[in-house]
Amino acid sequence: MMLKIQAFILLALFRNISGFELPTVPLSPYGDQAASRQVNPLEDVECGLNYNVWGQISPTSTTGHANLCLQCRITAPGRTLSFSYVQALSTTINAHGVSKTDALILQSSIDEDLVNMANKSQTSASCESTCSGDERCASCEFTENGCKMTAVDYMNENHAGKPLAEALESCFASGGSKYCGLCPNDRSCVGSRASGPPRTRRNLKSNDSSIKCPSGLTACPLSSRPSFKTTAGFECLDIKQDTNSCGGCVSAGSGVDCSTLEGVASSGCSDGKCKIFSCKSKYEYSEAGNECLKIL
Numbered sequence: 001m002m003l004k005i006q007a008f009i010l011l012a013l014f015r016n017i018s019g020f021e022l023p024t025v026p027l028s029p030y031g032d033q034a035a036s037r038q039v040n041p042l043e044d045v046e047c048g049l050n051y052n053v054w055g056q057i058s059p060t061s062t063t064g065h066a067n068l069c070l071q072c073r074i075t076a077p078g079r080t081l082s083f084s085y086v087q088a089l090s091t092t093i094n095a096h097g098v099s100k101t102d103a104l105i106l107q108s109s110i111d112e113d114l115v116n117m118a119n120k121s122q123t124s125a126s127c128e129s130t131c132s133g134d135e136r137c138a139s140c141e142f143t144e145n146g147c148k149m150t151a152v153d154y155m156n157e158n159h160a161g162k163p164l165a166e167a168l169e170s171c172f173a174s175g176g177s178k179y180c181g182l183c184p185n186d187r188s189c190v191g192s193r194a195s196g197p198p199r200t201r202r203n204l205k206s207n208d209s210s211i212k213c214p215s216g217l218t219a220c221p222l223s224s225r226p227s228f229k230t231t232a233g234f235e236c237l238d239i240k241q242d243t244n245s246c247g248g249c250v251s252a253g254s255g256v257d258c259s260t261l262e263g264v265a266s267s268g269c270s271d272g273k274c275k276i277f278s279c280k281s282k283y284e285y286s287e288a289g290n291e292c293l294k295i296l
Contacts (some may be wrong), residue, residue: 059092059096060092060096061099063099064096065096065097065098065099065102066089066092066093066095066096066097066098067092068089068098068102068168068182068183069182069183069185069186070085070088070089071085071172071183071186086165086166086168086169087165089161089165089168090161090162090164090165091161092161093158093159093160093161093164093165094159094160094161095159096159097158097159098158098164099158100155100158101181101277101278102182103154103155103158103164104155104277104278104285105171105178105181105182105277106154106164106167106168106171106182107151107153107154107155108178108270108275108277109167109170109171109178110136110151110152110154110163110167111151112270113136113167113170114134114136114137114149114150114151115149117130117134117149118130118140118146118147118148118149119146119147121142121146121147122146122147123142124142124147126147127140127141127142127147127149128140128142130147130149131149135152135162135163136151136152136163137149137150137151137152138150138151138152138153168182176241176268177243177266177267177268177269177275177277178268178277180266181266181267181268181277181278184266213236214236216238217236217237217238218236218237218238218239218248218249219234219235219236219249220234220235220236220237220239220245220249220250220251220252221234221235221249221251221252222234222235222251237249239255239272240269240270240271240272241268241269241270242269243257243258243259243267243268243269243274244257244258244259245257246258246269246272246273246274247269247272247273247274248272256274258274258275258276261274261276261291261292262291262292262294263279263280263283263291263292263293263294264276264278264279264280264283264292265277265278265279265280265292266278273290274290276290276291276292279292280292282294282295283295
């Protein structure tokens with residue numbers, strides 16, 4: 001009976017997306033997802049999709065820009081299927097562009113990709129070859145500090161369908177703060193942490209002489225007391241990515257809770273620094289100070 005219901009829902013979903021060029025099979029099956037990322041087909045069939053006033057899936061958002069939320073995760077027995085219509089989305093972006101807020105998030109994702117690619121380029125030749133072979137790379141240079149790649153300015157080139165659609169696909173696949181900044185209504189974003197791996201909590205024993213976390217994680221106390229107590233416990237956090245403890249342990253007086261910054265609607269943490277994806281109403285983003293300033 002459940003399989004029949006799931007099949008009915010899938011058919012209904014595909015019928016609603018008839019305005020797009022849909023593949024006959026999912027473009028991106030990501031296999032088993034974490035429980036927090038799975039979608040219940042009976043409750044979460046909308047996923048990240050946006051509907052217009054007629055109840056149909058719209059290729060554009062209320063601002064007139066491309067609707068980026070054309071993804072869905074459907075839980076089938078034993079696995080989660082992920083759908084992302086990159087080719088159709090690319091065409092829509094070419095026609096309508098992406099909003100400034102969305103472009104900022106996608107630009108951040110592309111910038112991070114190029115940094116990772118640059119770090120793998122150990123010679124001047126490989127640096128230039130990698131950059132010239134990637135349409136997202138505007139220029140590069142190789143110095144004694146290594147390869148540095150500069151991305152195309154997609155805040156201005158916001159009709160570049162292919163690279164922006166692929167950046168959205170990457171955000172969708174990994175989830176977290178970037179994807180939730182783009183599609184906050186996706187059920188995978190509701191009630192979940194914006195970014196970073198799940199927190200690992202441990203209770204300290206009286207004979208614990210040291211606090212150890214897996215490589216790459218930092219032990220942060222659960223309380224705001226300045227020192228660890230044997231009854232308090234601690235969390236193992238990735239302070240380079242954790243939105244609520246970015247750059248250090250907020251509970252120990254260091255680091256920043258990016259979600260509490262004034263005027264910020266959506267934020268994340270990258271390399272230990274807060275990333276602002278959007279500002280609240282009556283606030284505007286200041287790139288110079290990486291902050292949301294109140295409009296006077």
